[in-house]
Amino acid sequence: MGSSVVGAEAASLISRIHEETSWSLGRRIRHAFVSVVARAYPRVIGAAREPSWLFFDLVFPILGMCSIVFLLRSRGVDEAWIASTILATALLSFWISVVWMMGAQFHWERDSGNLLLYITAPVGLGAIALGMAIGGALGVVIRAVIITVAGVLLFGAKYQVADPFLLALVILAGVAAMYSLGVCLSSVFLISGREADHLGSLLNEPMQLLGGVYAPVRSMGTAGVVALGILPLAPAIDALRQVAVPQLAATGILPVGVELLILLVMTIVFGVIGRVLLAHIERVGRAGGKLLARAD
């Protein structure tokens, strides 16, 4: 065996270990920031390098939008609803990203082996989740814009935005609340097995119905009122409809200001719950040795 370290030499070594492993608050914030940027980068830049992803991200929502528009036209409804459908489809592209690229992401990363890399890297899952959210939201913006432009060109929809700042605020608050919920969902997906894909499916059409995405939230009755309090899609689309399509303002269930407040509260509450859930599942998963176990 080698010689033992004693006295001042030992104290110096311990002090060096402490210095290198105990990070100051500033260093931790800097490190978390770098981690967030690093995880957001492939979401924005990587996605742009794969044109087929962009193609499919656009094709599915546009086909769905066309179905709803033709359904509306078969009933001869006011063209304002077609403008609303286009906006709803654009907003829905964020929701789809939240479900599949936020919620299901850790589940997929686990099955493909990447979660092992996250766990062994000196990065918290919370920072990675935040990076996914920011990168995902930025990546979807361009898709949402293309969907809106395509909808306007295809169906001749018209908008009357009196207050562009309010419109931007509604979109920002809605997207923030949705991605905050996505952090919570990622914990749920992480403990899911083969049911994860089915869970993702359940978060699509049923949530579109409850959230009043294509029809007024008001038409959902009590379920719509409940959805306003727990599902970011509901207040976001209701507020968006009131701000961008004034002809439909009367269908709004709450004033835009109140809906903005609801979205703000959702962002904070879901963010905190998501962070706590993620840390808990990571801890329990590590202890039980199941964190990296493949679902199938």
Add this chain to the structure above:
Amino acid sequence: MRISAGSTPEVRPFGPLRGGAADAARSLVASARLAWAIEGNWAQPVYLAAFLIVRPLAFLGLFLAVLSIGGSLDVATIGFVVVGQAVFQIVSAALEGPTHALLDDRERYRTIRYIFATPSSLLPVSIGRSLVKASIAGFSALIVIGAGVLLGVPMRAGGPDLLLLVVVLPLGLLSVVGLGIVLGGICVQLRNDAWSYPEAVSSTVFLLCGAIFPLEVLPDPVQGISAALPITWWIEGLRRALLGTTSPGILGAMPTNELLLILAAGTAVIWLISPRLFVAGINRAREKGQLDRNTAS
């Protein structure tokens, strides 16, 4: 097996279609049992049933909510949407089934190489998987139709037209499964987004086949494409068998015997070419080493 001098062991050529009808039947039954195990045991039966009920009903609710924007709904309109939406559950599952089965075996379970190493043929294996997915979707379709009845949709007096149903149902199912295996043969050759193509095709067919709105709403040139799809006539045939009425517009103008003729001819054409395209696709994928790859998509 012991091979002695003078005896010739049976030679089974490799490939997606080999052996006789009995081999194909065994492969189909085995793959159907496997598909049931995969599709039916991912959750407790109560959760599985809830999933099979909630999603199709939400879909139906979504369309009915949109339709209600235009004023109060008459039961004929609800019936049109209910049957179209119910049947499309099966269309979607059968169209996407073979591709998802092949990709699951290639990338998720990594077993496609073992299927090649057994006496099974990939074609009946894919058909078996697809039929089970379609059958499970059939349960969802029944739920949707049941919901329609609860909403007051008037079904055909005296019950469904069984004769028409017995002819139309298998013909349409065969045509959709045939299209599904063509998609499977194509998608297994793709590197990126192979999972997404069947869904894109399914969504396009949904838009074109008059499942939830009359074809007249579509632009004129697109209506021709819609009329060329056997699925359009399958859904219309099932509407007539279940509701006892014809749809509005060009769908309803077609006499039932002509509708059956179109559906039968379309199905025959599909089955004339789809096994060949599937075999060609699998062979090409095999030559290019794509059967054993993991695209991580």
